[in-house]
Amino acid sequence: MLAELDTIQTEALAAISGIDDEAALEEARVGFLGKKSRLTEAGAGMRDVPADLKKDVGQKLNEVRNAITSALEEKSATLTARRDAAAFASIDPTLPARSLPKGGLHPLTLVLDEAVRILRRMGFALAEGPEIETEWHCFDALNTPADHPARNETDTFYFENGKLLRTHTSSVQIRTMEKEVPPVRIIAPGSAFRRDEIDATHLSAFNQLEGLYVDRGVTLADLKGTLEYFFREIFGSKTEVRFRPHFFPFTEPSFEVDLKLHAAGRAVKWIEIAGCGMVDPAVFTEVGAKRGDSAYDPSAITGFAFGMGIDRLAMIMYGIPDLRLLIENDVRFLQQFRG
Amino acid sequence: MNVSLQWLSDHVDFSEYSMSQLDELLTFAGIEVEGIQSLPDHLVVAEVLSSERHPDAEKLSVCQVDDGSGKPRQIVCGAKNYKVGDKVPLALPGCVLDAGGGKTFTIGEGKLRGVDSLGMMCSSKEIGLGEGADGLLILPATLKPGTPLRDVFPAVFELEITPNRPDCLSHLGVARELAALAKKPLKGIAHHGVSTTPVKAAADEITLSSETCPYYTARLIRGVTVSESPSWLKVKLESIGLRPINNIVDITNYLLMETGQPLHAFDMSKLDGGIVVRAAADGEKFLALNGEEYALSSDDLVIADKTRAVAIGGVMGGEDSGVTETTTDVLLEAAYFTPAAVRRTGRRLGIHSDSSYRFERGTDPLQVAGVSDFAVKLILDLAGGKADPELLVAGSLPDGPKPVALENDYCRAVIGAPLTDETINGILTSLGLTKAGEAWEIPSYRLDLVRPIDLVEEVARVYGLDNVPSHTRATFSAASKADEAYDFMRAIQDRLASLGFYETRNLKLISAAQLSDDLATTHRGMSPVRLKNPLNDEQDYLRPGLIPGLLASASRNQRFGRHDLRLFESGRVFTAPPKGDEIEHEHLALLMTGARVNRSWADGKPSALDLHDLRAVLEQICPEGLNFVPVDDTRLLCACSIEIGEGKKASKLGLAGIVPPARARELDIDAPVLVAEMNVKKLMAARNADPAHADLPKFPGSSRDVAMLVPRDLPAGTIAAFISAHEEPLLQSFELFDLFEDSDGVKLAKDKKSLAYSILYRSSDRTLEAHEVETAHSKLLDSLKSGLHVDFR
Incomplete structure (x- = not known):
């Protein structure tokens, strides 16, 4: 009996190892382990085995069944793996991708977002105001003389009702101070409008980023440190920044900020990037009169303000030569900024 | 303003300064150097x-x-x-001249x-010295032949003087400023205010009847000989681009550029009686x-x-x-006119x-009489004649600047640097201010120094921000509503970019014709906002919505051969109610047209995008529960x-739909153009x-399928709304998984469609x-049958 079982095992394992397809393997499984198999028959013969041998024979039966079963499983795994591999063998991984449409953000959004992220880390919150403004918010409150040329209809867009399209985002300084009390630490991105014919360096509508910080004890040194940090964050830690004295009606002292531009193939030069200064006390006085309180008493508080052109930042950052590219929305242009 | 370096050196010696050092000195004085004209090499004097x-020839x-x-x-x-x-300018071979338009x-x-020609003799225009x-x-x-022309006409700076510094609108003014900053002595006179001529109150000869001219002087010089100016004077004027005319006019122009005081010379024989200064x-x-x-x-x-006007006061003389x-x-007229009056007239008349x-x-104003004296002296020197012994004066000098008190602690507090009293006082003194007790006396030419902050500005400007140590400080800021809106939109922008959309930014000013593309105006009575003074008729309205711009962008891209487009824009739109303030909203708009995917090996004939693609995108960026509810709106299909x-x-x-194909074709777009515009708030x-x-x-849940046969024009939305409204607590959700129509009427009647949920x-x-599910399901079917008259397949 034991010898027969050895024979069954030997023959079965030899047969299984020679099998090469899954149908034959299934046939072999039925043949070697099924109800009519020699092994099952041998199992049925257990009742004729003398009692003293039953234990050994029973053990042997199990060993043989296990050996055949694992040989079948092993073979099955091999065949399945071969089939799986064959199923994907014809794939050419070097084919171009199936197409998903590609998209991207406008370069102005990308530049503005970077600026906003940096300034938010510095504790500035966003603020906004209307683009159709009153002359008071755009000029009077910003200490601009009544006969200042910027108010001319040749320079500024007006509406029949006397309102205008804001010529700078500085009007948001006023809008914010009307509503909030110091400390005020805000940035305001937005459109501004000037009555310029459109060409490579002028747009009738352009994008600015305004900043304002009003509190007790704000100094010119704070303004300098803030803008230096900002420009080094955005253009790199080695960025050189200089402050040139300038004039704006609503800040005093006023400065223009220049950045040393190192563009490939061009001479290194200083380029104007922002205007800034300490909020003119006359602006606080005007806001205070409108509010009817002393929250902006110029003898108690100081502040700094700055403004820069986002279009200009984008031109510098990406080397864009012509402002019109920013409003034409040619996809061949837009897709260059996907990063 | 053009400032000649040679002319400046009449007043300050800058011989040891290089051009770039002078450029920097001016720049940090707050005087922007817009350009430096300097003559080229190989340009010499020739006889x-x-x-x-x-x-x-x-x-x-x-x-x-x-x-x-x-x-x-x-x-x-x-x-x-x-x-x-x-003697003429001669450009020798190798000389590089400006050909205009940035070319040389x-x-x-x-x-x-x-015939051989070994160089070129030049006009003033050819060498960049003005029109001439x-x-x-x-x-x-x-001049000696061979002298480099650069020695005759040294460099000229084109300066931008900020409006607060009219005192720098002259060579003397710039020299005075630079001398103070460079700590150099000012040569010659620092101020032309000193007149030695006796004054005659001229109530008979001059009638002042307007407040806009508080002070008017005139001096009569008889027997002059009008002729060409001497070469020193002509060179001076030509060096800054002015055309010499005759000795009298040249003297008035010279003194204008030298002192900043305008003068005007009348031909006495052409005046009928005395001078009347009056409103026109x-x-x-x-x-x-x-x-x-x-x-x-x-x-x-x-x-x-x-009898008649002979000059517009302060603006221009008569022909x-x-x-x-x-x-x-x-x-010779020398006067003081009030700035606002001259500005108003100049602007009104252009x-x-x-x-x-x-x-x-x-x-x-203090300079008026002194400059008049100076001019008379020059006229007598260059044109001869005899001047009246007295200066005719009408009116009185306006008040000069008032003293300004400055607390040095205030100065330090604004600047944020530990400036010593010595530094502060030293800077103000160098600029010509004098300390009188607690206050500073202001020179008559510094009209901008009125308040303490004006003096702080001077200190900061001269001290230089370079020397102020940088400082930073921060305040915690709570997120504002604007922050929330910004972050919300940024997230949507990113999602749309991931979905294959490019962001556009169109001009906010559009034409009247583009208004018909607008979808945003939905309320009767709202109208687009029109500019009073547009630049041109392409940009005379503020956009009421974003679709006009998106369509223009789509059209432009089509013309460049880009047919498959997914564009979006977010931004402000404007509308005006019948009464009250204009309204500004933030909008978001999408445009899709062309193939659903790019043609590729995987899909050689991709199908065209349709309205359902647009809805799929909207579902990606909108909250759950999005519905498209058909509306009557002729602007869209x-x-x-x-x-x-x-x-x-x-x-x-907002609104979604298909741009009428006729309009799309006008924009060179042949495929369906799908658009949507929404209010971001x-x-x-x-x-x-x-x-x-x-x-x-x-x-676990249990699902049952139902296929229903309905009229082809019954919107799926009606069925969906019906099922949603069906009151069955066990009903969790439903999904349309099959839609079948047969336009040939073979497998299904033409006027029917089959929907399977x-x-x-x-x-x-x-x-x-199982029986609970069956009961619930048959209740739904009964309800569909009785409510919507559907047949089941």
Whole structure:
């Protein structure tokens, strides 16, 4: 009996190892382990085995069944793996991708977002105001003389009702101070409008980023440190920044900020990037009169303000030569900024 | 303003400064250097030795010139205005001249009509010294041939003087400023305020009847000889781009540029009686010396004689009262006009002169009599004649600047640097201020120094921000509503970019024609906002919505061959209600057209995008529960209201649909153009701002499919709304998984369609028995049958 079982095992394992397809393997499984198999028959013969041998024979039966079963499983795994591999063998991984449409953000959004992220880390919150403004918010409150040329209809867009399209985002300084009390630490991105014919360096509508910080004890040194940090964050830690004295009606002292531009193939030069200064006390006085309180008493508080052109930042950052590219929305242009 | 370095050196010695050091000195004074004109190499003084007619060209001459080399040089020349012996500019071979438009050309040796020409004799325009007269620039006879022209006309700075510093609108003013900053002595006189001429109150001769001219002086000089100016004066004017006219006019122009005080010389013989300074009569006509006739108004100030206006005060003289070759008696005007009046007139009439430029920014009244003296002296020197012993004066000098008190602690507090009293006082003193007790006396030319902060500015400017240590400080800031809106939109922008959309940014100003593309205006009575003074008729309205711009962008891209487009834009739109303030909203709009995917090996004939693709994108960026509710709107095909939620509580975000193909074809687009526009505030309000956890279902659900045959024109949305409204607590969700129509009417009647839904039933507290599901499902079917008259397949 034991010898027969050895024979069954030997023959079965030899047969299984020679099998090469899954149908034959299934046939072999039925043949070697099924109800009519020699092994099952041998199992049925257990009742004729003398009692003293039953234990050994029973053990042997199990060993043989296990050996055949694992040989079948092993073979099955091999065949399945071969089939799986064959199923994907014809794939050419070097084919171009199936197409998903590609998209991207406008370069102005990308530049503005970077600026906003940096300034938010510095504790500035966003603020906004209307683009159709009153002359008071755009000029009077910003200490601009009544006969200042910027108010001319040749320079500024007006509406029949006397309102205008804001010529700078500085009007948001006023809008914010009307509503909030110091400390005020805000940035305001937005459109501004000037009555310029459109060409490579002028747009009738352009994008600015305004900043304002009003509190007790704000100094010119704070303004300098803030803008230096900002420009080094955005253009790199080695960025050189200089402050040139300038004039704006609503800040005093006023400065223009220049950045040393190192563009490939061009001479290194200083380029104007922002205007800034300490909020003119006359602006606080005007806001205070409108509010009817002393929250902006110029003898108690100081502040700094700055403004820069986002279009200009984008031109510098990406080397864009012509402002019109920013409003034409040619996809061949837009897709260059996907990063 | 053009400032000549040589002219400046009349007042300050900058000989040891390089051009870039001077540039920096000016820049950090707050005077922007817009350009530096300096003459090129190989441009020298030459003397014309002979001039003969070109053998083959009537209009050309062949000249031999002395270029200083000792050997005559042959030049072919077309000009006619020179004579043998004249000194002229000569560009030698290798000289690079400006050809305009950012281009240059290099002088070489060549032949003109077969005759050698070894250089070029130049006009003032050709060497960049202003328009000048036609023909060659005739140089002073005293110059030696071979002298580099750069030594005759040294560098000229083009300066931008900020409006607060009219005192720098002259060579003396700039020199005074630079001398203070460079700590250098000012040569000669620092201020022309000193007059030695006795004054005669001239109530008879001069009538002042306008407040806009508080102070007027006149001096009569008889028997002058009007002629060409001497070369030193002509060179001075030419060096800064002014055209010499005659000695009298040149003297007034010279002093304007030297001192900033405008002067005007009248031909006494052309004045009828005394001077009247008065407001113009409304409609009064005036022929100015620029040849233009102006209609004046009572807002304008004129200088008149008994019968007519002879000058617009502070702006421009008259055509027929100025000094000419025949003039013998000159009346020299020196006056102070109030800035606002000159500005108003100049702007209204559109005249801008060197004179009005200075008056409207503010001149130094104390200088008037002194500059008049200076001019008279020069006239007597250069044109002879005899001046009246007295200066006729009418009116009185306006008050000079008042003293300004400055607490040095305030100065330190604003600047944020530990400046010593010595530093602060030293800076103010160097600028010509004098300490008088607690306050500072302000020089009469510094009209901008009125308040303590104005003095702080001076200290900060001169001290330099470079020397102020940087400091930073921060305040915690709470997120504002604007922050929230910004972040909301940024997230949507990123999602749309991931979905294959490019962001556009169109101009906010559009044309009247583009208004018809607008979808945003939905309320009757709202109208687009129109500019009063548009630049042109392409940009005369503020956009009421974003679609006009998106369509323009799509059209432009089509023309460049890009047919498959997914574009979006977010930004402000504008509308005006019948009464009250204009309304500004933030909108978001999408545009899709072309193929659903790019043609590729995987899909060689991709299908065109349709409205359902647009809806799929909207579902990616909108809150759950998006519905397209068909509306009547002729601006679109398949116009749908974009809504979140059902029925009356639904939030209406905007409009979606298909641009009428006829309009699309006008824009060169052949495929369906799908568009949607939404109000961002409403979109933000509709979102679930505070998502919260809900327990996951513990028990399995059971689904049943139902296929129904319905009229082809029954919207799926009606069925969906019906099922949603069906009251069955076990009904969890449903999904349309099959839609079948047969336009040929073979498998299905043409006027029918088959819709198959999978309906999921589930209870939160038990596994449902089959019969419970069956009961619930047949109730739904009964309800569909009775409510919508559907047949089941």
